[in-house]
Amino acid sequence: MPELPEVEFGRRQLEAVLVGERLTSVAVFDDPIVFEGVSPARVVAALEGATVRAARRRGKHLWLELDRRPWPLFHFGMTGGFATPDGSGLQLHTGPALDAQWPPRFAKIVLETARGRALCMTNARRLGRIRLRRDPLCESPIADLGFDPLLEPPDPSDLYARLQARRGMLKGLLLDQRFAAGVGNWVADEVLHAARLDPRRKANTLGPAEAERLAEALTSITKKAVDADADADRYPGHWLFHQRWAPAEGLTTPAGDSIEFLTLSGRATAWVPALQK
């Protein structure tokens, strides 16, 4: 998915549909990959009858706080999202848009509540994971995450110090979840675009002023995307986002600067050489 903005959208879905509700029916689709070998029976036993207290997010990870443990964790990998029977929900890379079909294609788990609400997680490419943890913040994988730009806006001088200790390219560093949690491929490019930094720059070559621009961009880009409900149509028109998905036709920004496309740190990368140094 699903990067920080889309995952936060998912958290709000969980909150709106499930918080305060008792889970009366849990249907699990047998998938040893998505469930990491945890048996369907164990997942059902953990959730059925429990009441949802809260929906939390850190980086690209989501979890539900229940009135008993363990708690379920959700990670989407590169595809999927949550869906409800009314056909709403944000689905990424799952092919056809949600339709009347329920549960939808690629459903991995369906949760139903005592008051008749329902929510389902889909995951077409099976790179996502559903896990059970007793204390998510203190256990892998969430315990290994770096700062979340929304939950813990980085202090510019702290960020500068951490950049000094890194020799790799900014692009690769931003994608490292132990460095900054929730930054994915398009967010990384958008942040570097906003901070006017070349994605190939080595982290330890940045000056304090550049580190400050990076810190500011990390919070402002993620905040704006979340405020727009991860709806690309509501993202500011000058964002690189609008051009990066169609390189063939969008080789320049609205301002007329050319956009460069290259694979960096193994990911498709877009930037504007005239602006990003």
Added chain:
DNA sequence: CTCAGTGTTCAGTG
């Protein structure tokens, strides 16, 4: 048929 792809992990290297 081939290939890219909004993520993560692991093996290999320095």
Added chain:
DNA sequence: TCACTGAACACTGA
């Protein structure tokens, strides 16, 4: 051990 790179994973849709 750490930091970094690139391949692998699994699957859909163009």
